Amino acid sequence: MAIDRIWSYAPQVGAVEGLDLTGFAVVATDGTIGHVDRQADHFGMRHLVVDTGVWVFGKSVLVPVGVVTGIDTEDRRIAVAYTRGEVKAAPRFRTDSETLDPEYLTSVGDYYHRLPPRETTTA
Template sequence: MSTDRIWSYARDSGYVEGQDLTGFAVVGSDGTIGRVDRQAAPHGMAHLVVDTGVWLFGRSFLVPVGMVTGIDAPGRRITLGCTGAEVKRAPRFRTDSETRDRSYLTAVGTYYLRLLAAA
């Protein structure tokens, strides 16, 4: 299964090239998940690192940008096409070096593609 499409924003997501999403609230279909701590695109695998604050004891999660279904720039809010529980079950994000590790990013992409296929 190719993970390429999970690493690009959907055309109808509202993303504008070069847009800084740092600090935007991240919302799943079941409520707020956290805030964008940073965004990156190593190896062409664009993703957001989402800080959950106290929701999950300060854990962060890596979310491929292909999961973004909407961006409300004036409201500083990003909507994902999954639930917070599904984000919580994604491959665990531990260190910043993982944001550059192709094998870790591929595992994350495969997980989220399965969510999209099941929807």
């Protein structure tokens, strides 16, 4: 997965322009992460802010849309290419202002880019 693609949905994912993913469950390769709290596209770096509930002590994580492997609009589920632990180990998301910080977004993209590529699955 090239670093510039980390911020764009892969064509086979089934992303629909303008589709509101708020509330969709986010599922890693080994279980549910949480649900989409909001989606954003700052500086061409499209991403999801995922509310993890109690999984990460009530914190949110930022997930670039390039790691999404499938979107099931009927079941309102989004599959991502990595494990819960890999998502949790990404640069920590603390405040909404970070979604407007190109340095923070770049560090998140760099982190996912360094992970080994995964097989594409569906939601």
